[in-house]
Amino acid sequence: MSEPKSDRPTTEPSSYLDFEKPLAEIEGKARELRAMARQNEGVDMEDEAKALDAKAATMLRDLYKSLTPWRKCQVARHPDRPHCRDYIDALFQEFTPLAGDRNFADDLAVMGGLARFNDQPVMVIGHEKGNDTKSRIERNFGMARPEGYRKAVRLMEMADKFNLPVITIVDTPGAYPGKGAEERGQSEAIARSTEKCLQIGVPLVSVVIGEGGSGGAVAFATANRVAMMEHSVYSVITPEGCASILWKDSEKMREAAEAMRLTAQNLLDLGVIDRIIPEPLGGAHRDRKASYDAVGKAIGTMLGEVTGHSRDKLIKDRRGKFLSMGSKGLAA
Known part of the structure; x- marks a missing residue:
């Protein structure tokens, strides 16, 4: 699988971010010229x-x-950015979804099931945000409720029982903070999921493909190996939430994002993650195939690093990794 190195995007986004508006005008004019040429035979505007x-x-x-x-942060939230379902479709074979927490309900913000990765049986679990208005509402914009985390615990227990590596795909602004979720034990469910990550005796690798928000992300990313895509973010709270708490002004999100050290580059320096996955120029949404290939290569590499280790070593290394987290950056 090749690294995403091409300068030219293979697809233009359906929407542009605020700082991309000048780019949107130029690409829009190029599309207009080509549309005019198609409508008027004999008119050649390809050079322009x-x-x-x-x-x-x-x-x-x-x-x-x-x-x-x-x-x-804006790139990580881009509406055209590939989500969990896209990576599962591109990288995994024979995916068989497993639903429900066997207690209350099935949370569509969390998807998971049995699959094959490079012909190896695995359990894959991830947050799914949805890709249009209907699916985003159904998936609750990737914000899981307690039953989502309890489903993840159930699937991790199954993987542990049958000795299957676990691959988690993280993309959530955070766990859902609604009244019903809190009544059903949201914090306890997140803690149980994090605890289960630390307990299972099989390889566990995680990739942050967009947003890694708070405990809702940690509950999936307490892994032997953690990778982040180049333009993804991973933090204890959103910049808007941080700004609202510290400055009582959510408009100070730029200052908050700067202070929070939430980028992949910051977190690699701190030892929170193990590798950065390069993205195509302009973000993962501009060349989906290159993004899928890069993520697939990273998952394969991370699994290779921990496959064959004993159950005790996997658990010990995973716990040691999280106990020592941050010491690298603090020492520097």
Whole structure:
């Protein structure tokens, strides 16, 4: 599988972020020129369109050369960004979804089941945000309720029983904070899921593909190996939430994002994650195949690093990893 190195995006997004508006104008003009040429036979505007393509490519490189933490948050939340279901469809074979927590309900914000990865039987579990208005509402925008975490615990127990590696795909702004979720024991369910991650004696690897929000993300990402995509974020709270608490002003989210050290690059320095997965220029949504290939390669590498270890070693290493977390960055 190849690294996503191409400068030209293979697909243009259906929507643009605030800081991408100048880019949207140029790419829009190139599309308009090509549409005019198709409608008027004998009119050739390809040279003009290609000149705009080159200008757009240069602008895209400049925009993504040094993204601020807040802009990385925006990219991580891009509506066109591939989600858990997309990665499962692209990287796993024979996926058989397993539903319900055997207690209350099935939470569609969490999906999981048996599958094959590189012809190896595995258990895959992840947050799913949905890709249109209907599915986003059904999936609760990736914000899991207690039954979602209890479903994850059930699937991890099954994987442990049958000696199956567990792969988790993290993409959530955080666990759902609604009244019903709290009444059904949201914090306890998150804690049980985190505890189960620490207890299972099989390889557990995790990838943050977009947002890794608070305990809702940690409940899946307490793993032997954790990777983050280049423009993903992972933090104890959203920048808006942090700004509301510290400054009583959610508009200070840029300052909060800067202070929180939530980017993949920050967290690698702190020892919170183990590797960064490169993204195509302009974000994962601009070249989905390259993104799938890069994530698949990272998962394969991480599984290879821990496969064959004894049950006791997997558990010990996982616990040691989290006990020592942050010491690298503090010492520096």
